[in-house]
Amino acid sequence: MTMTAPNLRDRYLQDSVNTASPAKLLIMLYDRLILDLSHGEEALSQGDRELANEKISHAQEIVMELMVTLDVEAWDGAPGLANLYGFILTELIGANVAKSPERVAGCRKLLEPLRDAWREAAAAAAG
Template sequence: MYPAAMTSPFGRTGALAQAYRRIGAETSVVDADPHRLIELLFDAYVDSLVQARGAIQAGQTEAKGKAISRAARIVDEGLKAGLNLDKGGRLAADLRDLYEYVSLRLVLANVRNDLAILDECSRLIEPLRQAWKDIRPTALRAVN
């Protein structure tokens, strides 16, 4: 199990769980460790972009707005808010900057109904999402 405070660019378990609940994620987070919580945020972000893309293609303005808003909240209130800038150093600062950029691009995608910007937002986060999934076995071994 993970210790209460992680030595990574990310914050405590409780803060991540609260952020995850705030953004309306549907998966139970009661027993999730900090690593899994972030993984769930990445997955929910991808799902939101897929929903936004479908809504734009179907001309469903309200659904598009909700999906993009959810993606932006995941980035702002989940991923970015979960960063520990004090302990995370340069990595946390770089992630914060990336998340701020993605948030701005999501707003623009929403206003313009722009699929290309949604694709860009997906391409920017996907390597982080995959890397996070890839390090899970290593992260679990490090705390056990």
């Protein structure tokens, strides 16, 4: 198999995921989630229903993954985080049906500080 640029990129990304720590994986998921929400919000604003649906649906899959991997017994804040994930999932489904970039933006604005907090916690734990 020849190594084209897309093949090399895919291999690098797969290697990055395979070797990432749990904290790094969590941050990677949050980064992709925020990116999907930004792209979904933009696509809805521009009337690109197909792209918006693709991005918002992928964001929903990430939120579901975050929900099922969350250990609600691990710390006192976990049940609240589980509830937030449930709210976000419901809101994204509603936003997709209603074609509402504002509702997608609301979800993104709730998740960005969480992503930043996880990033800071990971950096503090590593340092």
